[in-house]
Amino acid sequence: MNRRLVGIAAGLALIALVALGVAAANPALLITGYETATVEAVDGETGEAITTVEVRVADGFVKRYVGLSATDELGEGEGMLFVHGDATERAYVMREMAFPLDIVFVAPNGTVTTVHEATPGSPPYTRYRGIGRYVLEVPRGWSERHGIEPGDRIVVDRE
Numbered sequence: 001m002n003r004r005l006v007g008i009a010a011g012l013a014l015i016a017l018v019a020l021g022v023a024a025a026n027p028a029l030l031i032t033g034y035e036t037a038t039v040e041a042v043d044g045e046t047g048e049a050i051t052t053v054e055v056r057v058a059d060g061f062v063k064r065y066v067g068l069s070a071t072d073e074l075g076e077g078e079g080m081l082f083v084h085g086d087a088t089e090r091a092y093v094m095r096e097m098a099f100p101l102d103i104v105f106v107a108p109n110g111t112v113t114t115v116h117e118a119t120p121g122s123p124p125y126t127r128y129r130g131i132g133r134y135v136l137e138v139p140r141g142w143s144e145r146h147g148i149e150p151g152d153r154i155v156v157d158r159e
Helices: 003-025 061-066 142-146
Strands: 035-042 049-058 078-092 101-106 112-118 128-139 153-158
Touching (some): 035 078, 049 061, 049 128, 112 142
Parallel strands (some): 049 078
Antiparallel strands (some): 035 153
16 A cells, blocks of 8 residues: 555544544534524413423434533523433433523423422532433523423423
């Protein structure tokens, strides 16, 4: 094989290795953008609308892994909706978070199953557990301010 081709191949392999190292150290660099949606919270007993929140949708592995850790703050009407392929028990942590959150676990039919008030921490991280296909993260206290509790419903309007 030609020495020049071997040198080019080695150079490309080195560039790929460096790129993988950078992406592993900061996976947020792999995210090019988020789809957005409007989420409406509905009273589970009366069916009346309670409030809405504009969310970024984390529907892929990297987006779910990074979550809000690359975000400095959320406004009152902002959040992130994590979308998983199935409903199962999940555990969320506050890895590299700058602010507290409410973590709301939601069943496939939109029913809220669990609400946690989560605080940023350092390893070993507290695991906030719940069952759901969806997980809604909003500014801490959002659920209490709006009276969101298990049994209420979350309706997602994805564009």
